[in-house]
Amino acid sequence: MLSKKLRKFAFLVPACLGLVLMAGVRNHSDESASEVKWLATEGEVTVDKTDYDFGKILEDGGDVSVVYVITNNTKNTIVIQEAKPSCGCTVASFTKGPIEPGKTGKVTATYSPKGRPGPFNKTVTITTTGEPNPIRVSFRGTVE
Numbered sequence: 001m002l003s004k005k006l007r008k009f010a011f012l013v014p015a016c017l018g019l020v021l022m023a024g025v026r027n028h029s030d031e032s033a034s035e036v037k038w039l040a041t042e043g044e045v046t047v048d049k050t051d052y053d054f055g056k057i058l059e060d061g062g063d064v065s066v067v068y069v070i071t072n073n074t075k076n077t078i079v080i081q082e083a084k085p086s087c088g089c090t091v092a093s094f095t096k097g098p099i100e101p102g103k104t105g106k107v108t109a110t111y112s113p114k115g116r117p118g119p120f121n122k123t124v125t126i127t128t129t130g131e132p133n134p135i136r137v138s139f140r141g142t143v144e
Contacts, residue, residue: 045078045130046071047137054141057113065110068137070126072099078130083107086123089116094126113143 048069057064072078078099083092089112095105109124121140127133 043075044073044132045128045135046073047126047135050137052137052139054111054139056142056144059113059115059117059143061113063110063112064141065108066139068107068109068124068126070095070099070105070107070128070135072101072103072105072130074130075101076130077101078128080105080107080126080128082125082127083109084125084127085109086125089120090122090124092124107137109137109139111139111141117143119143 048071052066054064054066070080079097080094080099083094085092091110091112092107093110094107099105107124107126109122111120111122113120119140119142121138123136123138126135126137128135
């Protein structure tokens with residue numbers, strides 16, 4: 001049977017280790033997409049902007065597009081696996097193939113304003129083989 005001191009030690013070691021591990025976890029849950037500033041730190045995939053405002057656009061003026069530049073700041077080659085729009089009024093295309101360390105890829109979101117008067121706010125969820133994952137970007141405007 002374990003002594004009281006040994007039992008206390010056996011409990012404290014895992015508890016302290018858990019606290020040390022939790023201290024290293026980053027929390028971005030309270031930041032909105034427009035407030036997030038993706039800093040180019042080693043090991044992260046970054047995006048040049050997280051939100052874009054088209055302002056006022058004409059309903060009969062044709063589709064509008066925004067390009068998000070994805071930078072690979074990791075030491076490994078990454079791939080953009082998917083760029084998924086929040087609705088059917090938006091089409092997303094992205095760089096196919098590998099993005100080497102230090103290089104960039106692009107995600108283009110194209111919005112169709114035809115038959116959609118009024119304000120809009122849309123998102124695109126980008127999935128890569130790097131971190132952070134996923135990356136959510138947004139755009140907004142008003143169709144007149």
